Amino acid sequence: MIPIPDHLQNSQPAEFSAGQRSQALFERACSVFPDGTTRVTIDRDPAPRYVLRGEGAYVVDVDGRRFLDLNANFTTLIHGHAFEPVIAAVERQMRNGSCFANPTEAEVELASLLCERVPRLERIRFVNTGTEAVMFAVKAARAFTGRTCIAKIEGAYHGAYDWAEVAQASTPENWGPPDQPAATPYYHGVPASVLDEVVVLRFNDPMGARELLSRRAGEIAAILIDPMPSRAGLVAPEPEFLSALQETARKHGILVISDEVLNFRQDYCGASARYGLEPDLFALGKIIGGGFPIGAVGGSGEIMAVFDACRGRPLLSQGGTFSANPISMVAGYAAMASLDQAAFARLETLGSNLCKLLVSAISRANAPLSITGAASLFRIHPKPTPPREFREAYCSSAEANFNKQLSRFFARHGIILPSGAAACLSTPMGEPEINAIASVFEAFLAQHSGLLEEIV
Incomplete structure (x- = not known):
């Protein structure tokens, strides 16, 4: 098992929350937006995480917490933030x-x-x-x-x-x-x-x-x-x-x-x-x-x-x-x-290496999970066999809850992992980020055997 890096160890409270300033902003937002946001795709658990700035592969929220960003504004920022x-x-x-x-x-x-x-x-x-x-x-x-x-x-x-x-x-x-x-x-x-x-x-x-x-x-x-x-x-x-x-x-x-x-x-x-x-x-x-x-x-x-x-x-x-x-x-x-052939080849290698690490973690844990995606895109499925189409990928309530708990666990360890949709890598990332993702994933599998049993 790859150790969780020091900067991700216990970086968030056991019960992750959006943060006091994010919560206050969300309360204000609810007075001017129909549901407190302007995009239905915004994650909220229960309030959204408001971002102050981006730094390469990372974002910092208004409460000063730093996260490795695997969302990148829904895969848009292939060079990360503030390129x-x-x-x-x-x-x-x-x-x-x-x-x-x-x-x-x-x-x-x-x-x-x-x-x-x-x-x-x-x-x-x-x-x-x-x-x-x-x-x-x-x-x-x-x-x-x-x-x-x-x-x-x-x-x-x-x-x-x-x-x-x-x-x-x-x-x-x-x-x-x-x-x-x-x-x-x-x-x-x-x-x-x-x-x-x-x-x-x-x-x-x-x-x-x-x-x-x-x-x-x-x-x-x-x-x-x-x-x-x-x-x-x-x-x-x-x-x-x-x-x-x-x-x-x-x-x-x-x-x-x-x-x-x-x-x-x-x-x-x-x-x-x-x-x-x-x-x-x-x-x-x-x-x-x-x-x-x-x-x-x-x-x-x-x-x-x-x-x-x-x-x-x-x-x-x-x-x-x-x-x-x-x-x-x-x-x-x-x-x-800036996205020349070499940049794409490097992202391809990073993505391939990450998927191998995730698959290895799944195998060691004998977990009923699978990985899909290509190049700099990946998705973790609460399914023992990789789906071939939408109906096979569709999540039951237990599987949807697994995705939610997985995303929460990553957030507590300083990584933004989209819940149930495509996650992505960006050019500022390297092997340290890939290893961090894999180590947090492996830690989740070790600590949540009960969730794994629910989705079988």
Whole structure:
């Protein structure tokens, strides 16, 4: 067993709390926000942890406690916090102006970097969020094909666009039979017409995908797929599944949209290139903005021509007051330029080494747990066998409680581990951080045998 480092030994009280200043801030926040926060994704146990500053791979909260950050603003900060090249680029740009109604050289530079790096990314448009990127990718597919329906993966998260949210939070009570996944609503009041326009597929089910896509082929504009859907298990795609999607799509004139807002961090050329997916359109975000708001939709020149306004109103209009704003452009370029082949190779090695340590700890403890993920992303499952798709990854109440207790234990030892979703590494991390994660995990397994028995 790797010893827990001194700086993580008993660094938090036995019953971890958000801290007095965080608690006070949350009480104030409850008077101005509907639930005390402005993002539903914020962890609270019972109050959120308010952060004062970030330092590389670490954050410091308002109560002065330091944490190794495995969330990194939901995988966005691949270089960690306060990355010096980004700071320098943003400082220079701020002195010249933060936003304009005109284009800037910075947007051309970032677009060129991305198009040169990613196969099949010939043209690109910048937006402000991953949600917008997915939304405009879907709209572009509709404009190009003249069809309205989309297909998507059960349990996969693609932001806050009505059609992309369908079946995002399905449960055993409503997700339907294995061969006919139900188009379930995500929020109260979803129009029935939205549900009618979404075909739900199960991840890594090639036969089901062929059947369901073929059944409504003439209506489907695009298949929306995250190559490794994080909320659906952070599970690797099987080659047979990707082949089934692509062959069926090409046969019926259906476009393939690769949502790499999160998983673009898996490889120098992106996740699609890593797994052999050949999409027609991409949705990008997170790491390409260097810690600032950004999104991008891109793809083949032929399809992206739906945005072309050179001869009047385009088939699809896209604008936005802050789209391609120079702050996000220079920050994104600084971050991406620093992510060379060597940086990705180093993250790959760190991630591989961490997963080996976690698997070894699981084996020694004979624990009914498994690990999924790739490169700098990983997820711990309260399942003895790694899941292949969302239904297998879905947690029972006992399994969800295990995840919560695991996250709490890590917090007590100075590590932020997202509960039940993707955790990530960043370039400022090294072997000391990897060993710290593994040692805290092993200590948790040693001290919580009762929880392990509950999930068997």
